[in-house]
Amino acid sequence: MNPQFLINRRRFLQTSAGGAALGIVGSGLPLQSALAASGTIGFIYVGPKDDYGYNQAHVEGAAALKSIEGITIVEEENVPETVDVQKTMESMINLDGATLLFPTSFGYFDPHMLAMAAKFPEVQFRHCGGMWTKGKHPKNTGSYFGYIGQGQYLNGIVAGHTSKSKKIGFVAAKPIPQVLLNINSFLLGARAVDPSITCQVIFTGEWSLAVKEAEATNALVDQGADVITCHVDSPKVVVETAAGRGAFVCGYHANQSPLAPEKYLTGAEWNWANVYKMYVEKLLAEEELPNFTRGGLADGFVKMSPLGPAVSEPAKKQFDATLAEIMKGGFAVIKGPLKDNKGDVVAAEGQVFVETAPELESMDYLVEGVVGSTS
Missing domain, CATH: 3.40.50.2300 (Response regulator)
Structure with a gap:
């Protein structure tokens, strides 16, 4: 996807006129119903996709989902651990209809992902590496990591x-x-x-x-x-x-x-393909997604x-x-x-x-x- 489009759509979303033009403001409809079908999954990376490292490992995991019928993948790279990631998440939800988001960088969790989870309770958020705590964090959030x-x-x-x-x-x-x-x-x-x-x-x-x-x-x-x-x-x-x-x-x-x-x-x-496939299988089966996911070499x-x-x-x-x-x-x-x-x-x-x-x-x-x- 063109990076300039991603920037422009964020700016577009921030104006009330942009929201009204899409039929969002005052529509009374769930955002994902108004804009896109379920099965759209968003991945957000703090660095470039080809960094030979953390981000590339997640990109390779996301790529394993692209051949699954009924699943659409949207991605954005080079998103800093600032309010910019909130804008990216909101954009993926409102403009792409994402119902499951993977903000992959450590600093995305608190306060950014938690703020978006509160704003969009019907959307699922899963964060890489953070500690999800029952009773403390929203039920539509969770964390996954591995025993690397x-x-x-x-x-x-x-x-x-x-x-x-x-x-x-x-x-x-x-x-x-x-x-x-x-x-x-x-x-x-x-x-x-x-x-x-x-x-x-x-x-x-x-x-x-x-x-x-x-x-x-x-x-x-x-x-x-x-x-x-x-x-x-x-x-x-x-x-x-x-x-x-x-x-x-x-x-x-x-x-x-x-x-x-x-x-x-x-x-x-990392072998994130196995983790992401697990989430997608549950999503397509309309099963509840786990809030706390961990595994190692044996898993x-x-x-x-x-x-x-x-x-x-x-x-x-x-x-x-x-x-x-x-x-x-x-x-x-x-x-x-x-x-x-x-x-x-x-x-x-x-x-x-x-x-x-x-x-x-x-x-x-x-x-x-x-x-x-x-x-």
Whole structure:
């Protein structure tokens, strides 16, 4: 769809004359009945569709729905986490007749998606990553996410076997629970190979900021890190910068192996197609949509990039054995005895937090062995 049309239709919608011309204002009809048939689904991305990362993974998931009869997909990219996303959601509802919206970026949830959910109670909203709480959030909202920390743990295993310096690095956007769990999982996977390995983390403060991502990657290599991964929207800069400096890389969100074929070890990828198909099947069957959806590798929500040519046989053996354990379900990355990097106990002896533990979604610490701070 033409981006200029998307901008113009938002402006058009904001005028009362525009609403009257469409027969919306004062019609008394439900918006989706007045404008379009049900089965229209909207996807909103904070960055470009081809970012080799977070947004591309969602775009690939949305693409899997386009061949389903009775479903129409509308998409908009490069929508900031501001009131602009509210305008985009309202536009998709009023002008496209969307009855289900997926605002995919973390900052879309509160207040933006919640405001639109209150305004359009007949429309369903599902957000990626946010915590939906029964009794607190509207019934027409919900959240979905995956246990991709499992994938970062596997990344860590391969990184642990590959690192010669025993220093690995992590470029992260913001210290929110999902990011902290990925950092901790990466280090703990590496320490399952060698307990002496440390992980330096650098936070950029933004989901997408190429200059800071390049600076952080170079800084990590300068400090001795020889395997690097990340949690930013587009890993492209991190992957290319690290490989260009001679470091190995583990991917995130999507498969970045084409960017660094010789240095790419493996990667933790989203598999959103399975999640979105589940929602669509329920929508077409007129069934109630779940408010809280989670799954991991065993559920097909997450997948791993193929192992690269630099992965050793011992690394492959431990990777495969651990993956088999994860696929059985009930795998715990966070388990005691475990301290954070300030020396406080976060998991006592015998204490286990399996992937479904709600405590993991409120994580506010970095584990022992991670060099860095959340503040």
